[in-house]
Amino acid sequence: MSRKTLNHLCMLLLLTLGCFSLMLPSNAADNIQISAARVWPAADYTRITLETSKPVTHHLVMLKDPERLVLDLDEVELGPTLKSLSEKINANDPYIRQVRVGNFKPGVVRIVVDLKAEIKPQVFSLPPAGDYKDRLVLDIYPAQDPLMAMLEQRGKPETAETPLPELQVAPESPVISSVNPDVSTDAVPAPKPATPGAPATVPTAPSAVIAPSINKKADPRMITIAIDAGHGGEDPGAKGAKGSYEKNVTLAIAKKLKVAVDAEPNMRGVLTRDGDYFIPLHGRVVKARKMQADLFVSIHADAALSAQAKGSSVFALSETGATSAMARLLAQKENQSDLIGGVSFDVKDPYLARTLLDLSQTATINDSLKLGKSVLDHVGTMNTLHKRQVEQAGFAVLKSPDIPSILVETAFITNPDEERKLNDNAHQDKLVSAILSGIKKYFAANPPLAKTRVVER
Numbered sequence: 001m002s003r004k005t006l007n008h009l010c011m012l013l014l015l016t017l018g019c020f021s022l023m024l025p026s027n028a029a030d031n032i033q034i035s036a037a038r039v040w041p042a043a044d045y046t047r048i049t050l051e052t053s054k055p056v057t058h059h060l061v062m063l064k065d066p067e068r069l070v071l072d073l074d075e076v077e078l079g080p081t082l083k084s085l086s087e088k089i090n091a092n093d094p095y096i097r098q099v100r101v102g103n104f105k106p107g108v109v110r111i112v113v114d115l116k117a118e119i120k121p122q123v124f125s126l127p128p129a130g131d132y133k134d135r136l137v138l139d140i141y142p143a144q145d146p147l148m149a150m151l152e153q154r155g156k157p158e159t160a161e162t163p164l165p166e167l168q169v170a171p172e173s174p175v176i177s178s179v180n181p182d183v184s185t186d187a188v189p190a191p192k193p194a195t196p197g198a199p200a201t202v203p204t205a206p207s208a209v210i211a212p213s214i215n216k217k218a219d220p221r222m223i224t225i226a227i228d229a230g231h232g233g234e235d236p237g238a239k240g241a242k243g244s245y246e247k248n249v250t251l252a253i254a255k256k257l258k259v260a261v262d263a264e265p266n267m268r269g270v271l272t273r274d275g276d277y278f279i280p281l282h283g284r285v286v287k288a289r290k291m292q293a294d295l296f297v298s299i300h301a302d303a304a305l306s307a308q309a310k311g312s313s314v315f316a317l318s319e320t321g322a323t324s325a326m327a328r329l330l331a332q333k334e335n336q337s338d339l340i341g342g343v344s345f346d347v348k349d350p351y352l353a354r355t356l357l358d359l360s361q362t363a364t365i366n367d368s369l370k371l372g373k374s375v376l377d378h379v380g381t382m383n384t385l386h387k388r389q390v391e392q393a394g395f396a397v398l399k400s401p402d403i404p405s406i407l408v409e410t411a412f413i414t415n416p417d418e419e420r421k422l423n424d425n426a427h428q429d430k431l432v433s434a435i436l437s438g439i440k441k442y443f444a445a446n447p448p449l450a451k452t453r454v455v456e457r
């Protein structure tokens with residue numbers, strides 16, 4: 001071989017290597033950036049969300065003695081946002097003792113979650129929605145019945161007249177890779193605990209969402225109103241021109257409505273959520289049924305492209321199709337909550353499937369329409385009405401087979417004047433008082449049937 005040929009071969013080899021090195025994934029510039037790390041303070045479960053520049057490939061493995069969860073993320077950049085995750089864990093978190101984040105090996109970031117108890121994890125991706133980019137969601141549920149564990153911890157509600165079918169909210173097999181169980185978690189150094197000396201015991205039940213908070217004299221027939229603040233957590237709902245989020249406005253109004261309902265001698269209010277976190281739509285229905293609610297009232301704020309659109313509306317479920325194109329579009333929009341807020345596709349929902357077939361639905365819809373009319377009449381005395389009659393469409397959150405259920409679009413958050421009112425304390429009070437008057441008038445005309453058991457307070 002001549003020297004010239006050798007030189008050519010060397011050149012070729014160098015060029016080839018150069019091309020290969022460009023294609024290697026370890027190139028830091030190509031790594032996925034984490035732009036936000038959020039920890040949601042839900043009572044039912046703990047959710048960690050990572051917002052990413054593109055979808056992330058991940059591997060999850062559960063380890064015992066002590067209980068911990070290892071989540072490996074491929075081709076992710078270990079930046080300050082991801083490193084800050086450790087500091088965002090609340091010392092009182094019911095499940096998480098601490099989170100450690102570090103580079104496990106080139107191109108792989110490892111998140112180790114040290115746990116306080118046995119848990120059931122769910123990891124899934126959410127596509128970009130609204131202001132959010134791609135998201136990787138890690139939900140940490142208690143090991144027993146994921147959705148309802150909280151309720152069972154807090155004193156059992158009355159035995160249902162019709163037993164609920166078995167809920168299968170837990171995934172049959174969480175996404176657990178067959179990684180060598182000896183996989184080292186020591187690659188990630190343990191940071192100092194946020195509060196040195198803080199007890200590592202599992203705290204008592206988190207703040208009550210649905211448990212009654214006020215003791216009242218025994219009443220033969222306590223009426224339970226389930227109050228549902230629309231949206232929450234990863235699902236902000238509609239956004240106002242001045243930046244208000246529907247999820248915050250609905251929570252403020254729902255909390256006020258609970259206080260007003262609790263002040264009635266024969267009523268108690270139960271909230272489906274009492275903080276800024278996401279609950280799947282069917283989870284709201286299940287909670288209301290579990291508490292044997294007599295009514296379900298879902299609070300929302302409407303949105304429109306035109307800033308002029310204004311007024312309140314009230315909706316009930318339709319089995320046969322929407323009463324107007326607007327109602328159909330609105331139901332589609334509100335039903336997107338699960339998509340935006342994040343429901344794992346592993347979650348099975350036999351309950352809702354059965355609900356749709358329930359024959360008692362028609363009678364319940366008639367009651368929902370009466371309730372809706374009564375609430376609409378009272379809201380109409382304090383705010384403009386967007387529609388003068390109760391509209392109907394296929395709202396997922398209104399699908400209880402036996403609980404009259406309405407959805408109140410309190411006002412248009414996209415109308416600057418109504419956005420201001422929705423955030424105004426005095427206006428919220430007026431709205432709450434109008435909704436409660438509507439509920440009371442409904443019960444005056446349609447007294448609740450006796451239940452087989454007296455409600456215990």
Ligand SMILES: [Zn+2]
Pocket residue numbers: 230231237238246300301334
């Ligand atoms: Zn809404």
